[in-house]
Amino acid sequence: MSVTLEGFHAVKHALRFGAEVDPVVVLDAAKAVAFARSHAPDLVGVFEQRARVVDAAEFVRVVGRAHPTGVGGVARRPAEPGFGARTAPLVLLDNPRNLGNFGAVIRVAAGLGAGGVVSVGDVDPWHPNVVRGSAGLHFAVPVGRLDGVGGIEGEVIAFDADGEDLRDARIPDGAVLAFGSERHGLSDVVRARADRVVSLPMRPKVSSYNLTTSVAMALYHWELFRRAT
Known part of the structure; x- marks a missing residue:
């Protein structure tokens, strides 16, 4: 293809x-x-x-x-990658709806050295609008789509406002970082699979971050504390 x-x-x-x-x-x-x-x-x-x-x-x-x-x-287009043993977190997007945001997440993941970006849902990760948003960085990081999260490997850390503060958490290299869709958040299926739920620090009265910003904050937190150990 x-x-x-x-x-x-x-x-x-x-x-x-x-x-x-x-x-x-x-x-x-x-x-x-x-x-x-x-x-x-x-x-x-x-x-x-x-x-x-x-x-x-x-x-x-x-x-x-x-x-x-x-x-x-x-x-x-490269062959569909595997997402088994990893030395960096895998970003999981739960039914993303905004194709430009999806591409921008791939761009951030490539820049911060994530182990890959996968999605659950009906959006093709290689849709032209997603590739446009990534500026061609699909080729810098494994990108794919999963049928479900049941067999996914690694500790699944879901991001949601009611979780523990990310600043008090550490992200292991083999983790799966799960982010919900821009409008509906995490699905019940992904939330049930999560081993931990964490939240991003946010000033009161601010309702949310953009999806790409959230992924960037999470990966930067992982990289920052990884370098410190």
């Missing part, structure tokens, strides 16, 4: 993390190489040698839409 990459940064990240990107299409070769020199010097040679110059119509045909950077590509 193929994955469309929209924009320079999506192509850059896919290439950096070993994706098979073919073709790489650009509207202006000199502009694309200049982007590489300023934002990804390690990929200058790739853009010089492999980028195929196309007109606007062909660009839209390949990528699906225009893009301000004039860069796009098509990558091979």
Whole structure:
């Protein structure tokens, strides 16, 4: 299966993390190489040698839409990963509804070195809007979908407002960090599977955080105390 990459940064990240990107299409070769020199010097040679110059119509045909950077590509989607033994927490999204948030979570997980991002529900983690939100960082971290949480490995730590304060908790490397949907929160099934429920510190009268912010706070807490031990 193929994955469309929209924009320079999506192509850059896919290439950096070993994706098979073919073709790489650009509207202006000199502009694309200049982007590489300023934002990804390690990929200058790739853009010089492999980028195929196309007109606007062909660009839209390949990528699906225009893009301000004039860069796009098509990558091979990797095989469905396994999520067994891990050295970093796995992020579990319980029936996420906002595709842009889903992609942004993958971006955060890639940046903080999570063990992967999985979802439960009907949303395809490789939906074009999710890939757009991740800026191509699907290739930097294992991404997949589970049919259920019954057989998932590791301590499941669910995040909810009625849990213990995260500041008093420690997150083990092999944990599963479960986050509910933006509107409905954790499902009964995921909450029942949780070994612990923790809450993020929040000022009174503030109702909630954005999903991506919540995941970032949790992973940063894990990384911060991991470095301290």
